[in-house]
Amino acid sequence: xxxxxxxxxxxxxxxxxxxxxxxxxxxxxxxxxxxxxxxxxxxxxxxxxxxxxxxxxxxxxxxxxxxxxxxxxxxxxxxxxxxxxxxxxxxxxxxxxxxxxxxxxxxxxxxxxxxxxxxxxxxxxxxxxxxxxxxxxxxxxxxxxxxxxxxxxxxxxxxxxxxxxxxxxxxxxxxxxxxxxxxxxxxxxxxxxxxxxxxxxxxxxxxxxxxxxxxxxxxxxxxxxxxxxxxxxxxxxxxxxxxxxxxxxxxxxxx
Amino acid sequence: xxxxxxxxxxxxxxxxxxxxxxxxxxxxxxxxxxxxxxxxxxxxxxxxxxxxxxxxxxxxxxxxxxxxxxxxxxxxxxxxxxxxxxxxxxxxxxxxxxxxxxxxxxxxxxxxxxxxxxxxxxxxxxxxxxxxxxxxxxxxxxxxxxxxxxxxxxxxxxxxxxxxxxxxxxxxxxxxxxxxxxxxxxxxxxxxxxxxxxxxxxxxxxxxxxxxxxxxxxxxxxxxxxxxxxxxxxxxxxxxxxxxxxxxxxxxxxxxxxxxxxxxxxxxxxxxxxxxxxxxxxxxxxxxxxxxxxxxxx
Numbered sequence: 001x002x003x004x005x006x007x008x009x010x011x012x013x014x015x016x017x018x019x020x021x022x023x024x025x026x027x028x029x030x031x032x033x034x035x036x037x038x039x040x041x042x043x044x045x046x047x048x049x050x051x052x053x054x055x056x057x058x059x060x061x062x063x064x065x066x067x068x069x070x071x072x073x074x075x076x077x078x079x080x081x082x083x084x085x086x087x088x089x090x091x092x093x094x095x096x097x098x099x100x101x102x103x104x105x106x107x108x109x110x111x112x113x114x115x116x117x118x119x120x121x122x123x124x125x126x127x128x129x130x131x132x133x134x135x136x137x138x139x140x141x142x143x144x145x146x147x148x149x150x151x152x153x154x155x156x157x158x159x160x161x162x163x164x165x166x167x168x169x170x171x172x173x174x175x176x177x178x179x180x181x182x183x184x185x186x187x188x189x190x191x192x193x194x195x196x197x198x199x200x201x202x203x204x205x206x207x208x209x210x211x212x213x214x215x216x217x218x219x220x221x222x223x224x225x226x227x228x229x230x231x232x233x234x235x236x237x238x239x240x241x242x243x244x245x246x247x248x249x250x251x252x253x254x255x
Numbered sequence: 256x257x258x259x260x261x262x263x264x265x266x267x268x269x270x271x272x273x274x275x276x277x278x279x280x281x282x283x284x285x286x287x288x289x290x291x292x293x294x295x296x297x298x299x300x301x302x303x304x305x306x307x308x309x310x311x312x313x314x315x316x317x318x319x320x321x322x323x324x325x326x327x328x329x330x331x332x333x334x335x336x337x338x339x340x341x342x343x344x345x346x347x348x349x350x351x352x353x354x355x356x357x358x359x360x361x362x363x364x365x366x367x368x369x370x371x372x373x374x375x376x377x378x379x380x381x382x383x384x385x386x387x388x389x390x391x392x393x394x395x396x397x398x399x400x401x402x403x404x405x406x407x408x409x410x411x412x413x414x415x416x417x418x419x420x421x422x423x424x425x426x427x428x429x430x431x432x433x434x435x436x437x438x439x440x441x442x443x444x445x446x447x448x449x450x451x452x453x454x455x456x457x458x459x460x461x462x463x464x465x466x467x468x469x470x471x472x473x474x475x476x477x478x479x480x481x482x483x484x485x486x487x488x489x490x491x492x493x494x495x496x497x498x499x500x501x502x503x504x505x506x507x508x509x510x511x512x513x514x515x516x517x518x519x520x521x522x523x524x525x526x527x528x529x530x531x532x533x534x535x536x537x538x539x540x541x542x543x544x545x546x547x548x549x550x551x552x553x
Binding site: 052053073074077078081082085086089090099100101102103106144145148149152153155156157160161163164223226227230231232233234236237238239240241242243244247248253254255 | 276279282283286287290291293329330331332333359360362390391392393394396397400409411412416417418421451452453456457467468469471472476477480481487488489490513516517520521524525528
């Protein structure tokens with residue numbers, strides 16, 4: 001695409017954005033400022049969707065803008081939401097009087113010098129010669145995360161999940177034996193067992209063992225199928241959400 | 256498809272190499288038309304959705320509900336309808352609502368939800384007395400682990416910078432164990448799973464969830480022993496909306512039902528996808544049959 005065409009397209013986009021913002025105001029949906037924001041968001045949506053036709057500079061512009069804004073947003077939220085109230089205000093309460101006056105008169109807590117030190121040490125990674133010092137802080141992060149996760153995953157994701165699988169094969173209710181309850185419990189029990197057999201590679205998958213492994217594959221297929229179905233549903237929902245925005249919030253065609 | 260082949264090819268061959276952009280147009284129309292028509296169908300709640308509904312519905316007025324916004328704008332179309340309907344239900348039942356986020360993007364969505372749902376629809380709900388926005392804190396599962404024992408160690412202020420000690424609703428809460436129910440909205444990391452692993456199981460706190468459809472199959476195994484109930488994707492939202500609408504028709508008659516509306520678009524799009532799958536397979540077998548016949552003739 002030559003530069004002249006790009007300039008023309010940008011001109012048409014800006015002009016139509018202004019016209020559509022005025023249209024937004026005419027529908028009594030907000031101020032001109034709101035209209036500009038809603039129209040800009042709608043155009044960015046269309047830029048991203050234009051990738052479905054083929055890769056183009058407008059898609060790339062929207063993509064880069066998204067990545068940049070997201071990175072800046074997370075950094076700003078981390079700084080003002082965590083660093084300032086949970087570190088700066090703990091060490092030097094007086095320094096946050098302008099932004100968090102509620103914390104300015106609290107007593108300082110020197111324990112927070114330790115995370116401050118580890119944080120600075122972590123940034124040493126940027127230094128060409130002192131990069132190795134950052135490993136101390138990294139080791140602390142890896143160690144605590146591994147320790148924290150190991151216990152919880154072992155208890156909740158392993159032992160508790162095994163417990164969830166041990167079900168009565170005959171589901172007795174007050175009204176008698178529940179057929180579908182029993183069927184469901186047997187299905188879970190057999191499915192888990194056969195799924196595990198499929199991943200047992202120390203014995204050749206032959207005979208009864210091979211049959212169980214084949215059932216295991218079927219169970220896995222069913223799981224992947226359900227997962228795929230849910231993924232399609234999720235993607236359609238996202239499309240429906242964007243269409244609701246374009247035709248409802250922007251153009252006012254959906255009430 | 257190369258031009259020389261295209262010129263010689265019959266209908267069957269052409270359909271074998273149909274441009275995927277035609278399929279995009281069909282899917283777009285399948286989604287847009289039902290949305291424009293504003294159709295909605297009643298949904299029967301599944302047991303897993305009903306379990307979460309019953310839990311909230313049976314909570315006595317004044318019970319404490321923590322809602323964690325663990326999602327971002329990328330999944331908001333799916334998650335937001337669930338947030339809105341559960342928040343409306345909680346306010347109708349006069350629960351004390353604690354809002355927080357373990358995702359940075361969750362904080363702005365919390366503010367948006369309060370401004371668009373809570374403040375206009377429940378004007379009697381007073382900030383600091385009936386609900387509070389604790390905002391976002393970094394730390395993922397580490398954060399959850401800390402606040403299970405001591406909330407104030409991480410939350411010295413609310414999202415507006417007010418001292419936590421000065422907020423009346425926070426005087427009744429020292430840790431997550433004081434919550435009667437936690438509902439996490441999300442599906443990514445950190446999310447519902449981390450709430451179960453680091454708060455629900457060790458603290459004995461009931462945890463419910465509302466997640467994206469993609470993550471629903473991985474979360475079902477936690478129900479019912481480790482999780483109260485789960486809303487999986489827009490289907491879960493539609494079921495909850497429909498049930499709330501049937502149970503409290505007067506209170507919810509005029510509230511929007513984006514989940515139910517989107518389920519119609521969802522259904523039509525699924526039918527189109529299934530038709531394409533059937534059509535693609537029929538064309539493939541016809542083409543193969545024709546090829547085999549030509550080979551035999553030679």
